Amino acid sequence: MLRRRGRLPAAPWLVAVTLSALLLAAARPAVGAAAWCIARSGASEKALQSALDYACGPAGGADCAPIQASGLCYLPNTLAAHASYAFNSIFQRSRAAPGACDFAGTATVTLTDPSYGSCTYPSSPSTAGQSGTPGSASSTPSSTFKSPPGTGGLSPPDVDSTDSYAETPPAASFLSLALSCFMYMFLQLW
Incomplete structure (x- = not known):
């Protein structure tokens, strides 16, 4: 059977637009859905410590x-728990x-609330607290969190990223698979 090239009927284009909109909506959290920033499992202690030092230092400004x-939120007294709280403080303020x-x-x-017991992680800018500023009651203890020299930018100093890994968010994987399937089916109709 010969296929005619040219303008396709309106139905496939309508399906294409509808599916694209649905896929984009599925790939994003619902508007108003709370999200938190936490330490990535598998991140090296060296990289976490450097990022925590930045977050709690003057350049980071975490509470x-x-x-x-x-x-x-001191307990559990672990690097991952402390880094998660500090990271989330900056994330919510932004x-x-x-x-x-x-x-x-x-x-x-x-999208899972990391709060536990009496430790409540902020879920919005209004609940993120005040940043630790030098000389204030909420400033970070100098014996624990020292800001590395030269951290005037908006990101932590370079760390050895070979110890950590990058992971594709599930929504991005789903979106990629769904778009691939859609394109395959659409090209079959063409």
Whole structure:
């Protein structure tokens, strides 16, 4: 059977537009859905420590008071737990801006609330607290979190990223697979 090249009937284009819109909607969290920034499992301790130092330092400006020894989020006293809280503080203040949850590849966005017990992770800019500024009651302890020299930018200093890994978000994988299937089916109709 010969296929005629040229203008396709309206139905395939309508299906294409509808499927594209649905796929894009499925790949993003719902508007107003809460998201948190946490330490990526598998990130090296060296990279996490460097990112935490940045986050709690003057350049990062995270609210690190809750992860100090007297804070509600001090326990568990682990690098990943403390980094997660600090990363999320900055992420929420940035209004979940794209790229705000990276920290040299040591962080990832989750839709699962990481809060536990009396430790509540902020879920919006209004609940993210105040940044630790030198001389204030919420400043970070100098014995624990020292800002590395030369960290005047918006990201942590370069760290050895060979110890951490990059992972494709599930929504991106789904979107890629769905678009591939759609294109295959569409080309079969062409």
